[in-house]
Amino acid sequence: xxxxxxxxxxSRDSRQSSFIWAYFKVNFKDLSKVNCKICKACISRGRKxxxxxxxxxxxQHLRCKHIVEYGLFQADKRExxxxxxQTTSAASHHVxxxxxxxxxxxPFAFSDxxxxxxxxxxxxxxxxxxxxxxxxxxxxxxxxSGQGRTML
Numbered sequence: 636x637x638x639x640x641x642x643x644x645x646s647r648d649s650r651q652s653s654f655i656w657a658y659f660k661v662n663f664k665d666l667s668k669v670n671c672k673i674c675k676a677c678i679s680r681g682r683k684x685x686x687x688x689x690x691x692x693x694x695q696h697l698r699c700k701h702i703v704e705y706g707l708f709q710a711d712k713r714e715x716x717x718x719x720x721q722t723t724s725a726a727s728h729h730v731x732x733x734x735x736x737x738x739x740x741x742p743f744a745f746s747d748x749x750x751x752x753x754x755x756x757x758x759x760x761x762x763x764x765x766x767x768x769x770x771x772x773x774x775x776x777x778x779x780s781g782q783g784r785t786m787l
Contacts, residue, residue, distance in 0.1 A: 654711040655693045658704055669693060673701050 659678070662668040667683050670676070678696050681687040697705045743750035 653690050654708055654715065655690045655697065657711075658697055658701070658708065659693050671696060671700075673704060676700070 658672055659669040660672055662670050662677060666685070667680060667688065668677050669680050671678060676696065678692050680692060681689050694705075694708075697708055743753070
């Protein structure tokens with residue numbers, strides 16, 4: 636009987652990057668071999684040196700012997716690629732989601748250090764600026780000490 640991907644035996648080790656590892660377990664007697672979790676077959680993952688280990692034989696075994704599971708593997712692989720592409724494109728273009736943008740627009744709490752620094756900066760500008768600006772009808776009018784009124 637075939638087991639679906641969701642069963643505990645098919646869980647993927649988070650340290651391994653390929654979804655193929657949901658279907659295979661390393662043979663600790665011979666690290667160059669893995670055991671299929673579905674049919675218990677022993678499959679080589681490369682030569683005896685760990686630098687030559689790969690997942691090509693594992694994918695081939697899944698494709699030839701376990702067609703349904705191979706389809707699930709391909710779907711998981713596509714989902715991972717799409718998610719990685721979206722993450723990469725969002726990071727490279729600095730695109731914010733609507734929620735992230737709205738969160739960034741939330742006002743600071745009055746006691747927030749960022750709010751306090753903004754308040755200080757505004758007070759300093761107001762204290763140093765001797766120009767008064769007011770709205771008169773459709774125009775803004777600026778008055779500066781010693782210069783009279785000018786239209787903006």
